[in-house]
Amino acid sequence: MNDTTALTTPTGLRDGAVIEIEHDGDAVTALVLLAGDESVILDVCDGSTPFVVRYDELGSFRVFEPELLDLAAA
Secondary structure, X not given: OOHHHHHOOOOOOOOOOEEEEEEOOXXXXXXXXXXXXXXXXXXXXXXXXXXXXXXXXXXXXXXXXXXXXXXXXX
C-alpha cells in the first residue's frame, strides 16, 4: 500500500491538512487530526475539544496549500 492511498480520503483531505471551514457562523482555520473514509476529526485550535464531522455534513472548505505560497514567493 502506498502512502497516498492510505492518507487520501474521498474528499481529498489528508491527515495534517490545514483547511478553512464555516464553524458556528464564522470562517475558521482547522487542522485535520484524522481523515477517515466517512468522517474527519477537526481541531480549530482555539482550546475547544476537537470534533468529528461526516463528509456529507462538512460542506464547502478550502485547503491551505503551502507549496503555492512557495511558488508565489519565488
